[in-house]
Amino acid sequence: MNEHNDDELLLVEKHTNYIKDLFRKPVYLEHWMADHLKMNALYWGICALFLMHQEDAFKKEDVVSFIIKCYDNKYGGFGSAPRHEAHILSTLSALQVLKLYDSLDALSKEQKDKTISFIKSLQLSDGSFEGDRFGEVDTRFVYTAIQSLAILEELDKSIVDPAVDFILKCQNFDGCFGMVPGAESHAAQAFTCLGTLAICNSLNKIKNPEALEWWLSDRQTASGGLNGRPEKLPDVCYSWWVLSCLSILKKLDYIDAESLVKFILRAQNSETGGIADRPGNECDVYHTFFGMAGLSLMKKGDLLLIDPIYGLPTNVTKTIKKYPY
Template sequence: MSGELFVEAHVNYVKDLFRHPSYLIHFMADHLKMNALYWGLGTLFLVHHKEEFPRDEVIKFVLTCIDDSNGGFGAAPNHDAHMLSTLSALQVLKMFDAIDILSKEQKTKLVEFIKSMQLSDGSFQGDQFGEVDTRFVYNAIQCLILLEELTPEIADPAVEWIIRCQNFDGCFGMVPGSESHAAQAFTCVGVLAMTNSLDKLPKKELLEWWLSDRQVDNGGLNGRPEKLPDVCYSWWVLSTLAMLGKLNYIDGVKLEKFILDCQDSDKGGISDRKDKEVDVYHTYFGICGLSLLGYKNLERIDPIYCLPYNITATIKKYPYNE
């Protein structure tokens, strides 16, 4: 294959972020803490270094981020609950097989919070302030699946709303009628996959070709036509194609080289493009992309849940009566 993944450098990079969290402790970046924890731990799990962070300390931090006013999880202690941080918190707990650490009361309140974010048209808002986005539908559906609390009353209108977000070109926007974007394709197809509804996807072939057109000459993938390639789309595009059974629609050898070229071999981490500053977000999703490509010695990642297969194998799949 095209090059080497600098595993030890990436492990040290993630560990250093949390030992000396130059941006994670800054008040302007508090909104990233729970997501960054998920990205960092996800990286370590994929490269077989899941023991680097003490399990009890991680769980303790996650529990301190519960918003007592509604039961959801905030991005950091004393933050308002949000669907983005709630899913990251549950994914972290799932990675450590610790969702059952939530008390019955905590779980009940959490489920009520998630369900309360659904609007009458089937969409979900991210928090009490009302922003609506396909991401929050994905967040809510996966959260309820991880908690084994998804019901047709929630899933069916969500699926109907997601299908309304598909555009004439086959891809999806964040709300009906908005611009097509590869990340929204992942959230929408992910919702359909999680709810066992992929057979309801209209314009499937058109979407597959739209996604394959995201690969540019240097092998990288972009999120929209005429945009620069970005390592994170190695996940958003590739995972969607994987859910559709069309990984062969992109040149995996060229994409692998693009991802590996974006590494910092000295301090570790992966950037959005070659010779740019690295961050934990692109590090995780770059390695997720490599995992989907079958890169050697990585845990295989589930394209639906963005968690390793050895973890998602324990998820009780919806619908529960089948």
Template sequence: MSEKLLVNEHVAYVKDLFRHPAYLVHFMAEHLKMNALYWGLGTLFLVNHTDEFARDEVIHFVLSCIDESNGGFGAAPNHDAHMLSTLSALQVLKMYDAIGEMTSEQRQGVIRFVKSMQLPDGSFQGDQFGEVDTRFVYNALQCLSILEELDPSIVDPAVDWILQCQNFDGCFGMVPGSESHAAQGFTCLGALSIANALDKLPNKEILEWWLSDRQVDSGGLNGRPEKLPDVCYSWWVLSSLAMLGKLHYIDGKKLQKFILSCQDAEKGGISDRKDKEVDIYHTFFGIAGLSLLGYKNLRKVDPIYCLPVDVTSTIKKYPYP
């Protein structure tokens, strides 16, 4: 077990994954391609290896994934648009300071797509097939925030719906009445933060304690009571506590040790738990968690946007003057 972050090994892991993307191009995983691109490039940006892939090639690929039928981004070329891939696409473009490289028509198409996914009750569906989830409210508000196109007609009903998803234990479910889950806590707090509406959150203290209770004896964090720890919750839980100003509610040193114990010292990458198979998802969110903990030589990550702080500092904050 390494007691330090194996930056070179993780960079090599990400580069090899995209050079030889056996599972990424497999038909079972193609729907994750845009998300995987964001996770991989996000990893490289946080460890200050921003030039490992040609900027123009990345931007060309992202723009090639626009669904011409409705303006959103698909997970890969010729895929239907979805809120998840649309946000990942905009996050990648924002990291490369390339939002302005979309044409006016492309930009307006994305805005129309995102706004068209909002339902009368304020919630958002992920695509034309109608799945509703707090994730998609967060997706929508971050997309429109990056494009600086938020407005009260979208934000106010979305905030009202998010608040209906908070449970008696303080955390949030996927929809009103659903079981509390730490990842949904992040999406709801992120949406409220983007909307500048955290002050509307009731039961804040209960939520803070629910989140802090996610730390187990190993130092890792879980997503729900009585579940095993998982490296990805080093982001979902920790970012939520950061937004609430309560990072000190967990033992950061024990969590850091847990994350570092899940590295593969030979091929790079981070797994969900020690000695398990690594993947790009846990690699990114593990390193993002370390960044929130102030790990040395990592770029500071924004707990709301899950992008480097120096990237999000250029986004105009809502409400606009």
């Protein structure tokens, strides 16, 4: 008889060392990952450590001082690495990690004010947000901008109302959401749109939530894993994109948790640590974090509970003031 239960099978020590090694290597900051992902990778790695109760794996001062080095003196906000121009994705990751370490006050008043102006300057007249000065529009940027302002407690009606209107225009007839109005439904966009509406206290404005709930529950494949769109392969990261939505909608029971937990655990590398997109593939910090985030939503693996709206532990998000203030 197998005496192990799932909770014992998350390889916490291996994953902790996997993440510590990624960031400890001197090559990391120069070569390990494409420059434009560095700050995002820091959030994925650090948040995974917090979920595993390994928040002391790195010295808070080292992490915070790296983030402050990525502040963009010219435009405000944060770049993905030191001396990079600010982007909304790296700005949110930087703020999330500062929030995790309860270190938002490491920002001077001027840095904070300029960061708020940077984020607000990205909003367009239709309520959407660009990622940076170069103009790409995507509901991801609406979510990252709105969460960034939520962490800074700087949301107001003039920002929120048009953003909510834009998100509602991105909902399709099948109930799910696309990147922009009329774009194909995708689970990751369901998350950015629902997350935005939840932060903006506007979940009640979703049309046809039943269709959305069924679309999301249809993402579970025969392997137990979830996919992002019909006919696609299952992928561990959708354990987060799909489950977070079902959690926000209070419909987590629409998924067979037991078979999903097994799929995620099978994607772990038991030698090197880390979690891959699916069993047998190479691990990376993105899937390591999102696999764990999925397990946390299902209350597996003795992890800290993650907030499905913010992607941060609930003991951190309970300190964020809820909109409307």
